[in-house]
Amino acid sequence: MSDNSHDQAHEDHTGPVKTPKQMLMLSFASFVIPVFIIIGLVYYVTSANKTAPGGDTERAVAERIQKVGTVEIRDANRPLKAGEDVYKAQCSACHAVGAAGAPKFGDVAAWAPRIKTGYEALVNSALKGKNAMGAQGGGDFSDIEIARAVAYMTSAAGGKFKEPEAPAAEKK
Numbered sequence: 001m002s003d004n005s006h007d008q009a010h011e012d013h014t015g016p017v018k019t020p021k022q023m024l025m026l027s028f029a030s031f032v033i034p035v036f037i038i039i040g041l042v043y044y045v046t047s048a049n050k051t052a053p054g055g056d057t058e059r060a061v062a063e064r065i066q067k068v069g070t071v072e073i074r075d076a077n078r079p080l081k082a083g084e085d086v087y088k089a090q091c092s093a094c095h096a097v098g099a100a101g102a103p104k105f106g107d108v109a110a111w112a113p114r115i116k117t118g119y120e121a122l123v124n125s126a127l128k129g130k131n132a133m134g135a136q137g138g139g140d141f142s143d144i145e146i147a148r149a150v151a152y153m154t155s156a157a158g159g160k161f162k163e164p165e166a167p168a169a170e171k172k
Contacts, residue, residue, distance in 0.1 A: 080148070082148060083148035083163050086148060086149035087105070087149045087153060090149065091153065095153060103157075108158050111153075112158070114154075115154050115158065119150070119151070122150050126146050
């Protein structure tokens with residue numbers, strides 16, 4: 001038999017690299033190609049943050065450093081709203097129809113146990129919220145206006161609470 005069968009078997013068990021030059025080129029490529037890929041990715045990621053030439057950079061900076069919150073100063077000298085006006089604007093959405101368990105306006109049976117808790121407890125519940133009713137304090141109306149609305153709603157259901165008066169102006 002000839003030696004050709006041995007050469008064929010040896011040929012089947014060798015890899016794609018047959019010479020030292022091929023090994024050197026493969027090693028070089030395995031290090032250089034990933035470096036170029038990383039450089040390309042870094043360039044791609046950082047290029048998105050650049051503004052166009054002649055772009056409005058001042059406006060872009062102002063948008064990035066804009067205020068988180070605002071302060072609203074209300075006119076303390078405006079006349080206080082009456083309880084009925086506050087009820088119509090704020091409270092009637094739930095209390096007119098009894099939504100979310102709210103006692104209906106003028107429903108004596110629903111309001112009687114609440115009236116027994118006292119005026120201060122009712123005002124406190126209105127300002128801080130109770131059950132499904134959210135807090136009304138700090139909203140569009142002052143605490144005194146909310147208290148006036150409480151007096152208005154309870155008077156329609158038989159309560160005898162007096163609507164609070166405007167506080168006297170501070171004397172200097």
